[in-house]
Amino acid sequence: MSRLEARTAGPVHVVGTGLLGASAALALRARGVDVTLADPSPTAAALARDLGAGRLRTAEEPPPALVVVAAPPDVTATVVAEQLGAWPQAVVTDVASVKLTVLVELRRVLAARGAGEDALARYVGSHPMAGRERSGAVAARGTLFAGRPWVLCPTAASSPRALAAVRALADDLGAAPVVMEAGAHDEAVALVSHVPQVAASLVAARLREAPEPAVDLAGQGLRDVTRIAESDPALWVQILGANAGPVAAVLRDLRDDLDGVLAALEQLDRVEDAHDAAAKSPGALAAVAQLIADGGAGRARVPGKHGSAPTSYAVVTVLVPDAPGELARLLHDVGAAGVNLEDLRLEHSPEQPVGLAEVSVLPAARTPLEAALRDLGWALVD
Amino acid sequence: MSRLEARTAGPVHVVGTGLLGASAALALRARGVDVTLADPSPTAAALARDLGAGRLRTAEEPPPALVVVAAPPDVTATVVAEQLGAWPQAVVTDVASVKLTVLVELRRVLAARGAGEDALARYVGSHPMAGRERSGAVAARGTLFAGRPWVLCPTAASSPRALAAVRALADDLGAAPVVMEAGAHDEAVALVSHVPQVAASLVAARLREAPEPAVDLAGQGLRDVTRIAESDPALWVQILGANAGPVAAVLRDLRDDLDGVLAALEQLDRVEDAHDAAAKSPGALAAVAQLIADGGAGRARVPGKHGSAPTSYAVVTVLVPDAPGELARLLHDVGAAGVNLEDLRLEHSPEQPVGLAEVSVLPAARTPLEAALRDLGWALVD
Numbered sequence: 001m002s003r004l005e006a007r008t009a010g011p012v013h014v015v016g017t018g019l020l021g022a023s024a025a026l027a028l029r030a031r032g033v034d035v036t037l038a039d040p041s042p043t044a045a046a047l048a049r050d051l052g053a054g055r056l057r058t059a060e061e062p063p064p065a066l067v068v069v070a071a072p073p074d075v076t077a078t079v080v081a082e083q084l085g086a087w088p089q090a091v092v093t094d095v096a097s098v099k100l101t102v103l104v105e106l107r108r109v110l111a112a113r114g115a116g117e118d119a120l121a122r123y124v125g126s127h128p129m130a131g132r133e134r135s136g137a138v139a140a141r142g143t144l145f146a147g148r149p150w151v152l153c154p155t156a157a158s159s160p161r162a163l164a165a166v167r168a169l170a171d172d173l174g175a176a177p178v179v180m181e182a183g184a185h186d187e188a189v190a191l192v193s194h195v196p197q198v199a200a201s202l203v204a205a206r207l208r209e210a211p212e213p214a215v216d217l218a219g220q221g222l223r224d225v226t227r228i229a230e231s232d233p234a235l236w237v238q239i240l241g242a243n244a245g246p247v248a249a250v251l252r253d254l255r256d257d258l259d260g261v262l263a264a265l266e267q268l269d270r271v272e273d274a275h276d277a278a279a280k281s282p283g284a285l286a287a288v289a290q291l292i293a294d295g296g297a298g299r300a301r302v303p304g305k306h307g308s309a310p311t312s313y314a315v316v317t318v319l320v321p322d323a324p325g326e327l328a329r330l331l332h333d334v335g336a337a338g339v340n341l342e343d344l345r346l347e348h349s350p351e352q353p354v355g356l357a358e359v360s361v362l363p364a365a366r367t368p369l370e371a372a373l374r375d376l377g378w379a380l381v382d
Numbered sequence: 383m384s385r386l387e388a389r390t391a392g393p394v395h396v397v398g399t400g401l402l403g404a405s406a407a408l409a410l411r412a413r414g415v416d417v418t419l420a421d422p423s424p425t426a427a428a429l430a431r432d433l434g435a436g437r438l439r440t441a442e443e444p445p446p447a448l449v450v451v452a453a454p455p456d457v458t459a460t461v462v463a464e465q466l467g468a469w470p471q472a473v474v475t476d477v478a479s480v481k482l483t484v485l486v487e488l489r490r491v492l493a494a495r496g497a498g499e500d501a502l503a504r505y506v507g508s509h510p511m512a513g514r515e516r517s518g519a520v521a522a523r524g525t526l527f528a529g530r531p532w533v534l535c536p537t538a539a540s541s542p543r544a545l546a547a548v549r550a551l552a553d554d555l556g557a558a559p560v561v562m563e564a565g566a567h568d569e570a571v572a573l574v575s576h577v578p579q580v581a582a583s584l585v586a587a588r589l590r591e592a593p594e595p596a597v598d599l600a601g602q603g604l605r606d607v608t609r610i611a612e613s614d615p616a617l618w619v620q621i622l623g624a625n626a627g628p629v630a631a632v633l634r635d636l637r638d639d640l641d642g643v644l645a646a647l648e649q650l651d652r653v654e655d656a657h658d659a660a661a662k663s664p665g666a667l668a669a670v671a672q673l674i675a676d677g678g679a680g681r682a683r684v685p686g687k688h689g690s691a692p693t694s695y696a697v698v699t700v701l702v703p704d705a706p707g708e709l710a711r712l713l714h715d716v717g718a719a720g721v722n723l724e725d726l727r728l729e730h731s732p733e734q735p736v737g738l739a740e741v742s743v744l745p746a747a748r749t750p751l752e753a754a755l756r757d758l759g760w761a762l763v764d
Contacts, residue, residue: 129599143701143738143763149599180595188596191588196607198643199585201677202636203578208680213562214570215683217511217531223684224606225578229677237671244650251644254584258640261580262633268626289619295583295611298590301597302605319525325717327726332714335707344709346726381523 007168010034013057013064013090015079017048020095020128021070022140025053027173030142036061048137063087066165069094073242077105084110084119091165093126097189098242099153099182120157124166127151127185128175129193135232143174150175153182190246197228197236198251204229261291313342314366316359319379330357330378337372339365356381389550392416395439395446395472397461399430402477402510403452404522407435409555412524418443430519445469448547451476455624459487466492466501473547475508479571480624481535481564502539506548509533509567510557511575517614525556532557535564572628579610579618580633586611643673695724696748698741701761712739712760719754721747738763 011034014025018039025035025048035054039045049056067083067090069076076096083092096102102125110119130148150170154163163179170177180188204226207215240247264287320326327346334341343360361369370380393416396407400421407417407430417436421427431438449465449472451458458478465474478484484507492501512530532552536545545561552559562570586608589597622629646669702708709728716723725742743751752762 129601141763143761148601151599178595178598184593184595188593188599191592191596192600192604195588196585196604198640198673199581200603200607200681201674202639202643203581204678204680204684205639205673205676206573206577206632206636206680207683208676210573210683211566211570213560213566214573216560216685217533217570218574218684219511219530221582221610222574222578224609225582226677226681226684227606228603229674229681231674231678233671233674233678236674237667240647240670241650241667244647248644248647248651250588251640251647254588255637255640255644257584257587258580258633258637261584262630262637265622265626265630265633268623269630285619285623288622289615291580291587292583292611292613292615292618294587294590295608296586296613296615298586298588299582299608299611301589301592302586302600302608303598323722325714327723328710328713328715328717331710332707333710335710340705341709344726344728379525381525 006031006033006172008033008165008172009065011036011062011064012169013038013067013083013087014054014070015039015067015083016070016072017044017053017137018070019131019135019137019139020144021068022048022051022053022137023130023142023144024068024070024095024128024169024173026051026140027142027145028169029054031172033172036064044137048140051137051140053137053140064090066090066169067092068169069096071096073098073102073238077102077109080106080123081109081113081115081119084122085113085115090122091162092123093166093169095126095128096242097127097193097239099125099127099151099185101186101242103153103155103182117157120155121159122162123155124158124162125153125182126166126170127153127189128170128173130175135235145170146174148175150177151185152177152179153185154179155182186243187246187249190243190250194240194243194247195250195254197231198240198247199254200226200229257291257294260287264288313360314363316361316366316369316373317381318357318359318373319381320357327357330359330373333373333376333378334359334361334369337369339369339372388413388415388554390415390547390554391447393418393444393446394551395420395449395465395469396436396452397421397449397465398452398454399426399435399519400452401513401517401519401521402526403450404430404433404435404519405512405524405526406450406452406477406510406551406555408433408522409524409527411436413554415554418446426519430522433519433522435519435522446472448472448551449474450551451478453478455480455484455620458484459491462488462505463491463495463497463501466504467495467497472504473544474505475548475551477508477510478624479509479575479621481507481509481533481567483568483624485535485537485564499539502537503541504544505537506540506544507535507564508548508552509535509571510552510555512557517617527552528556530557531560533567534559534561535567536561537564568625569628569631572625572632576622576625576629577632577636579613580622580629581636582608582611639673639676642669646670695742696745698743698748698751698755699763700739700741700755701763702739709739712741712755715755715758715760716741716743716751719751721751721754 012028013036014021015038017037028035036057037045037048037054038057069079071079073096076094080092080094128145128150130145152166167177264284267284320330339361345358394410395418396403397420399419410417418439419427419430419436420439451461453461455478458476462474462476510527510532512527534548549559646666649666721743727740
């Protein structure tokens with residue numbers, strides 16, 4: 001994070017010094033912005049301070065210009081309302097991963113307090129699409145948001161000043177700001193984040209009581225599908241609970257598709273041999289083929305590297321001995337050939353001291369790269 | 383593939399010169415084994431021959447010692463029966479990715495021909511757990527099976543000679559032979575391969591009609607979950623159709639889990655705010671938490687690299703500029719520190735000319751590696 005002049009005017013008050021709050025504070029401090037810290041747990045706040053995330057706020061401090069609420073989803077609205085009340089000039093944002101629940105509850109809390117649209121004018125909810133497996137200030141890092149989308153959800157009541165302040169925060173943290181309506185945001189993350197999490201957990205849960213020889217046959221496909229099933233249950237109860245409606249809507253459609261393919265498979269299973277199945281159940285086979293084809297069409301829409309439109313890279317596959325320095329030597333040779341690596345996948349060969357490195361490059365670079373690597377003695381396996 | 387003496391006695395006759403058949407033939411040829419080729423498509427057989435996979439079989443040839451049937455699942459049993467009849471001394475195996483359907487149909491075809499247990503004595507079905515996105519002889523490579531599990535499914539009728547011949551084939555191709563009953567094999571691959579494929583397609587299919595701004599928020603989690611949704615529908619119709627019973631059994635359990643979490647989410651959605659949800663629906667929240675926890679428990683059983691038991695590696699995360707040679711320089715520095723890279727994951731930062739490299743190493747190597755990399759000026763982001 002370079003020490004360019006920050007667009008964010010401090011002091012910034014960070015309420016909640018977990019992973020996201022402490023990471024934002026570290027990034028702001030790195031850019032020279034004055035940051036004060038608070039957390040319901042004094043120990044957590046002191047830990048963040050000790051890690052260099054800012055000062056603890058005292059009563060004599062000047063009021064903050066911007067407040068970042070990084071609290072658990074189920075208390076976010078209450079904390080936002082408190083902060084709007086405590087600092088009548090400050091812009092307030094939150095970083096909860098669901099937005100409509102927070103907004104609806106915030107409106108109600110503000111109404112109950114007799115505060116109205118003028119308080120809401122200073123609030124713009126937001127959601128940085130960043131995180132990691134570990135939580136808490138110890139896992140925080142100033143680079144957490146670098147290059148990630150940061151969704152901003154202004155309401156009709158939000159002032160231009162408030163939106164500009166939160167956009168400047170996202171910019172200063174190296175994120176890519178995206179403006180979206182709160183409900184659209186929640187539907188989007190249900191689709192691209194929350195439902196994939198549920199699906200990964202559903203598949204992984206089936207492995208709990210599988211015989212050992214069965215799980216020993218697992219390959220890269222299963223590993224990829226289930227990787228995010230390692231996530232923290234406590235966090236996901238909050239996220240799924242707060243976005244229950246949009247997640248349920250996508251899951252219902254997914255369940256209908258599943259019921260369709262299940263009915264087709266059960267129909268095929270009742271037929272005794274594969275030849276008969278082909279003859280008697282063209283509809284069942286077509287249903288299975290349609291699902292796989294639909295999946296391919298959906299997958300093609302997932303953006304590639306750097307948020308760009310999906311690009312077809314050429315893949316050069318190389319056998320790499322599993323020894324220190326061998327992969328480095330390969331990538332050195334790729335770099336020396338003047339070719340930029342667009343992506344790299346390591347495929348592990350079980351019980352074999354060799355790996356396959358799948359090197360993705362721009363299509364035009366493929367042939368020269370293959371020639372260069374062969375000249376240097378690399379075994380290409382394509 | 384070194385030119386050690388092959389254990390497989392030729393001639394080996396490969397029937398079906400697609401990806402698997404041609405790859406096996408190439409690997410056997412590389413070890414000096416005599417290989418003859420056949421395919422229902424003369425063009426396909428000639429292509430495999432031209433790629434160096436063996437000779438076309440002529441009428442004057444001596445009979446094969448081993449026949450490898452690499453046909454589509456739905457014709458495999460018929461072809462195996464034909465080959466058992468044509469070569470009364472030969473051992474016959476097949477490489478279809480489902481085994482019980484093939485065995486049941488083979489018994490019936492043999493009975494219809496008046497052939498009995500003595501023909502079945504020479505048959506051992508098998509399944510090399512190898513493949514790739516592309517198909518056909520042009521995609522074949524002799525290293526395809528290196529280090530992969532190769533499941534052998536002898537029956538009570540199989541002779542020790544037949545089992546030994548197929549085991550020698552797997553060994554010669556560099557695979558790791560695993561003996562398993564046909565039904566157990568089919569249940570295992572339903573769980574670790576076929577159901578993950580269906581789940582990836584189900585999640586990806588939901589993306590087809592999503593708004594562009596929603597898919598633009600996709601991150602690594604969605605990319606991992608949906609990667610295998612790129613697979614070929616025609617192939618998967620055959621595989622899922624031939625293993626319909628075991629796949630349906632796992633999918634029914636998965637559907638029941640899905641219905642449970644869906645009911646819980648719908649219950650939570652009916653409650654107006656998150657606080658009330660926590661108070662009124664402890665059962666619903668618990669159901670969601672249980673699914674995520676079950677997923678974590680199942681995921682923990684997935685083997686890691688080299689088929690070993692899952693190992694906890696230490697992960698060192700490094701900021702890498704997205705320029706030719708930078709990743710190579712990093713991995714060179716890792717190798718120069720005397721540290722073996724156990725795994726590598728590149729995390730892409732959308733719209734940012736920098737990537738995060740997550741370098742997995744043995745836990746004891748972590749601290750010295752971090753020190754070495756910091757000394758060399760690398761930015762670690764942990």
